[in-house]
Amino acid sequence: xxxxxxxxxxxxxxxxxxxxxxxxxxxxxxxxxxxTRTSPLFHHVHxxxxxxxxxxxxxxxxxxxxxxxxxxxxxxxxIADQAPVALREPVRGLLWLTGWVTALDGQEARDEVLAVAxxxxxxxxxxxxxxxxxxxxxxxxxxxxxxxxxxxxxxxQFTSAExxxxxxxxxxxxxxxxxxxxxxxxxxARHLPEELRGGRVRPLGLDRFGLRLxxxxxxxxxxxxxxxxxxxxxxxxLAGELRRLMGCPFLQQR
Numbered sequence: 388x389x390x391x392x393x394x395x396x397x398x399x400x401x402x403x404x405x406x407x408x409x410x411x412x413x414x415x416x417x418x419x420x421x422x423t424r425t426s427p428l429f430h431h432v433h434x435x436x437x438x439x440x441x442x443x444x445x446x447x448x449x450x451x452x453x454x455x456x457x458x459x460x461x462x463x464x465x466i467a468d469q470a471p472v473a474l475r476e477p478v479r480g481l482l483w484l485t486g487w488v489t490a491l492d493g494q495e496a497r498d499e500v501l502a503v504a505x506x507x508x509x510x511x512x513x514x515x516x517x518x519x520x521x522x523x524x525x526x527x528x529x530x531x532x533x534x535x536x537x538x539x540x541x542x543x544q545f546t547s548a549e550x551x552x553x554x555x556x557x558x559x560x561x562x563x564x565x566x567x568x569x570x571x572x573x574x575x576a577r578h579l580p581e582e583l584r585g586g587r588v589r590p591l592g593l594d595r596f597g598l599r600l601x602x603x604x605x606x607x608x609x610x611x612x613x614x615x616x617x618x619x620x621x622x623x624x625l626a627g628e629l630r631r632l633m634g635c636p637f638l639q640q641r
Contacts, residue, residue, distance in 0.1 A: 395612075396613070396614035398535050398594070401531055401540055402540050402545050402548035403549065403551065404535065405540050405545055406434070407550045407594070408482040408531065409432035409466065409550070410550035411468060412466075415427055415430040415466050416467075417464055418463045418464075418465060419460050419461070419488070420460065425442070425446065427440040427441055428511055428514065429509060429511040429519075430466070431507055434546055435546050437524065437526065438484055438524040438526070439522070439524075440464070441515060443520075444518055444520050448522075449490060449522075452490035452520075460487070461485075462486070462488045463483055464483070464524050465482070466481070466483075466484075468482070468533070470561075471557065471561045472561055475608065479533060480531060480532060480534070483529065484526045484529050487527070489523050491521040491523055492521075496516060496521040497515075499521055499523065500521060526542050526545075528542075534610045551594045551595055552595055557592070557594075560593060561591075564590045572588055575588075575600065575632055575633065576600065578632065579600065579611055583602045586602040586604040586605075586609070587602070587603040588600055593625075595615075596612075596614060597614040598632070599612050613632060615631075615632075
């Protein structure tokens with residue numbers, strides 16, 4: 388086997404993948420060091436890695452944070468990256484932010500909510516100060532786990548990275564591909580290793596480096612990355628690479 392055959396296809400680096408998961412939103416769970424797992428009413432991760440969350444005023448963690456003297460709690464925020472199509476195993480990756488949670492009030496809370504609303508308007512933000520408390524998680528470390536592997540990320544690495552340019556449109560494009568263009572999925576499946584072509588092939592993910600397919604076999608699942616010839620950043624470049632994949636012979640795969 389040659390080095391070309393064993394080399395992994397290029398993919399976004401860990402910090403970029405983490406920024407992408409954060410930008411997509413996903414489902415979240417807050418896990419205090421001492422307490423029970425809970426789902427925030429709303430969460431948002433700033434480019435600096437700081438996370439803003441809303442919890443009901445009556446939640447025990449909110450009461451703990453408001454105890455005198457004011458305190459902070461060590462906690463982890465888990466964000467799950469869900470596939471945009473219905474899969475047997477829908478979670479594509481997990482991002483964990485571990486750090487210190489504090490409660491905000493008064494003008495500080497209002498300013499934070501307005502800052503979030505500027506970049507991500509959401510009706511749930513209207514509940515801040517009206518039954519929902521505003522919490523801030525300041526991260527000490529971040530970890531991402533997905534098909535590319537598990538990596539630890541420093542907050543400054545997270546800040547310096549950018550989300551994938553297609554992360555806002557990926558859901559719509561892949562759902563459309565699954566629903567209306569099964570023939571295209573079939574053509575792309577020609578790039579899979581022969582032993583995987585008998586499974587059910589589904590569109591799993593899309594980024595500037597390539598396309599990811601999920602093969603649902605009888606007993607297990609396999610994720611395969613099909614690389615573009617070069618990284619892309621526009622819809623026109625993406626369309627050109629997809630046309631190339633539909634008409635070219637076997638590409639390197641994972």
